Amino acid sequence: MKKGEFARFWAEREARTGLVNEHGSLNTKRFLALDSATYADGELSARTKELMGLVASLVLRCPECVAYHLKQCLDAGVTTPELVEAMDVALLVGGSIVIPHAREALETWLELQKK
Amino acid sequence: MKKGEFARFWAEREARTGLVNEHGSLNTKRFLALDSATYADGELSARTKELMGLVASLVLRCPECVAYHLKQCLDAGVTTPELVEAMDVALLVGGSIVIPHAREALETWLELQKK
Amino acid sequence: MKKGEFARFWAEREARTGLVNEHGSLNTKRFLALDSATYADGELSARTKELMGLVASLVLRCPECVAYHLKQCLDAGVTTPELVEAMDVALLVGGSIVIPHAREALETWLELQKK
Amino acid sequence: MKKGEFARFWAEREARTGLVNEHGSLNTKRFLALDSATYADGELSARTKELMGLVASLVLRCPECVAYHLKQCLDAGVTTPELVEAMDVALLVGGSIVIPHAREALETWLELQKK
Amino acid sequence: MKKGEFARFWAEREARTGLVNEHGSLNTKRFLALDSATYADGELSARTKELMGLVASLVLRCPECVAYHLKQCLDAGVTTPELVEAMDVALLVGGSIVIPHAREALETWLELQKK
Amino acid sequence: MKKGEFARFWAEREARTGLVNEHGSLNTKRFLALDSATYADGELSARTKELMGLVASLVLRCPECVAYHLKQCLDAGVTTPELVEAMDVALLVGGSIVIPHAREALETWLELQKK
Numbered sequence: 001m002k003k004g005e006f007a008r009f010w011a012e013r014e015a016r017t018g019l020v021n022e023h024g025s026l027n028t029k030r031f032l033a034l035d036s037a038t039y040a041d042g043e044l045s046a047r048t049k050e051l052m053g054l055v056a057s058l059v060l061r062c063p064e065c066v067a068y069h070l071k072q073c074l075d076a077g078v079t080t081p082e083l084v085e086a087m088d089v090a091l092l093v094g095g096s097i098v099i100p101h102a103r104e105a106l107e108t109w110l111e112l113q114k115k
Numbered sequence: 116m117k118k119g120e121f122a123r124f125w126a127e128r129e130a131r132t133g134l135v136n137e138h139g140s141l142n143t144k145r146f147l148a149l150d151s152a153t154y155a156d157g158e159l160s161a162r163t164k165e166l167m168g169l170v171a172s173l174v175l176r177c178p179e180c181v182a183y184h185l186k187q188c189l190d191a192g193v194t195t196p197e198l199v200e201a202m203d204v205a206l207l208v209g210g211s212i213v214i215p216h217a218r219e220a221l222e223t224w225l226e227l228q229k230k
Numbered sequence: 231m232k233k234g235e236f237a238r239f240w241a242e243r244e245a246r247t248g249l250v251n252e253h254g255s256l257n258t259k260r261f262l263a264l265d266s267a268t269y270a271d272g273e274l275s276a277r278t279k280e281l282m283g284l285v286a287s288l289v290l291r292c293p294e295c296v297a298y299h300l301k302q303c304l305d306a307g308v309t310t311p312e313l314v315e316a317m318d319v320a321l322l323v324g325g326s327i328v329i330p331h332a333r334e335a336l337e338t339w340l341e342l343q344k345k
Numbered sequence: 346m347k348k349g350e351f352a353r354f355w356a357e358r359e360a361r362t363g364l365v366n367e368h369g370s371l372n373t374k375r376f377l378a379l380d381s382a383t384y385a386d387g388e389l390s391a392r393t394k395e396l397m398g399l400v401a402s403l404v405l406r407c408p409e410c411v412a413y414h415l416k417q418c419l420d421a422g423v424t425t426p427e428l429v430e431a432m433d434v435a436l437l438v439g440g441s442i443v444i445p446h447a448r449e450a451l452e453t454w455l456e457l458q459k460k
Numbered sequence: 461m462k463k464g465e466f467a468r469f470w471a472e473r474e475a476r477t478g479l480v481n482e483h484g485s486l487n488t489k490r491f492l493a494l495d496s497a498t499y500a501d502g503e504l505s506a507r508t509k510e511l512m513g514l515v516a517s518l519v520l521r522c523p524e525c526v527a528y529h530l531k532q533c534l535d536a537g538v539t540t541p542e543l544v545e546a547m548d549v550a551l552l553v554g555g556s557i558v559i560p561h562a563r564e565a566l567e568t569w570l571e572l573q574k575k
Numbered sequence: 576m577k578k579g580e581f582a583r584f585w586a587e588r589e590a591r592t593g594l595v596n597e598h599g600s601l602n603t604k605r606f607l608a609l610d611s612a613t614y615a616d617g618e619l620s621a622r623t624k625e626l627m628g629l630v631a632s633l634v635l636r637c638p639e640c641v642a643y644h645l646k647q648c649l650d651a652g653v654t655t656p657e658l659v660e661a662m663d664v665a666l667l668v669g670g671s672i673v674i675p676h677a678r679e680a681l682e683t684w685l686e687l688q689k690k
Contacts, residue, residue, distance in 0.1 A: 095670025103361035210555025246563035325440025333591035476678035
């Protein structure tokens, strides 16, 4: 997403989630419920799992997923140096095609921190 | 694509296809011809193949391909509950990274239906 | 898988599923349950959804998933010419990297048919 | 990227690279340095490697990577018919999901050539 | 890999790494050195990074990478319930195509634990 | 593939191609014909295109495609240092998940050279 677009992204995400809840099947809703349940505190902390979700989203190059997990990581108290090391794992594993996503992620992260 | 951008997307697609037809090689054109031929009625109906093309485009996370197959599915008479079940297969097979594409697909679908 | 290995593959799959059921979490089991539920008859027939699952597995190049859906397609009465057209969609959408998987799928399919 | 957006893309890329240089770790910087070093003249010419980078970026469907390698290919003296043949390899290997990226690449290429 | 093949896999890996060290370029060696450096203790523990590497390897479906990170996770003291939760994140994010890899990973993990 | 298995792989490939030619549709055959045509000498040499096909196959992690292009590269007179630089591009672009494929490719390459 372009600089400064996080709020627009979030509103779009909410509106579209509303459409999915209205038109989705029982299986659609089960999938979304499982999405939330998977990141809850358990044997691993929610914080660690959100960082894992971030790394997975970076190597799979899903900008919306990256933006979502950045928000969750910030709320979970992840620091910038920790974020950078998670990004390093994603860069190494996923290669240079992850660079544009890592660059965008860092920009979004710094914006979210300022708020 | 953002809400309400389908017409812009389609015009851009047409203009760019023009450039490919002008500058492409014989092999480029063979590939594009095969792209059309593959979805024609045969042992499986064009309708079923368009739904398959939609599922494949969702799991491979190609927004332009998704938008194209949504248009073809609508023209082939696919209903919203059928579309939702195709999306469910894509979500299950492709995982949560497909969610942003499924959300966008549903928004585009509902817009296309209104026209 | 190599020629004639379907039975071995299936037994390995069963044994490993046993390990997942023994050691998996509640969320692991929810995911597996959703996997089954998604292919049930609904707005689209199980037959159509299995073909979709096959196309998705081919373009994502998952040999075990392909083998599984081939078995389901056979049980659902899919014919060889229908299978070939589903493979054509996968080849076109996913490109030449799908060829080795399509070749293997056809070999497995013809073996399964003989039984 | 939309028509005419190359300059905006390039400026955004520069700004974000600045953020990565400011906040990145030693490993982040090593990765970026290796990215540059890999495309230098060696046993294969930089020109050939940039074309390889373009094909890899197309099949992995990374629009920013494609735009970057197009610029490098232009600077290395690649001709339009050569570019088209590289695109043909990418289309064939990666399939129809590469088409939107090939179309966009051609549009960007023709724009860059005019400057 | 098939049951009981971890030792064979590891020996093959060692032999092939020898070939890469013998024939690789300076850039090949830099890449491999960066691979090791990225998982060292830092702002995040090596343990957490190995789990991230495992999740990334599962969603990208790289069996050799999964086997390698399982070994590293075991050496770092990861428990089976923690491993299962990491697998759950990978299943959710990457979808049902990850299931065969998760099943194989669990089998390998239990074998490694017995030694 | 395991060490020394190239001949077995090639025979399996031939046998399966026979099945595809027997059971495939007109579109299946068009796709395979286009696969051959794309790598012919043209604006770019067949040699350069085979190296591009190798890089694309490595970053998409298709072992059969890699083995095939290695054979074509050998027949086209590619040298080991050139091959290594092509592998370096693939490692950099595709990341550490390409390492197992690069290792296997190098082993296969050295075997093919000895014959």
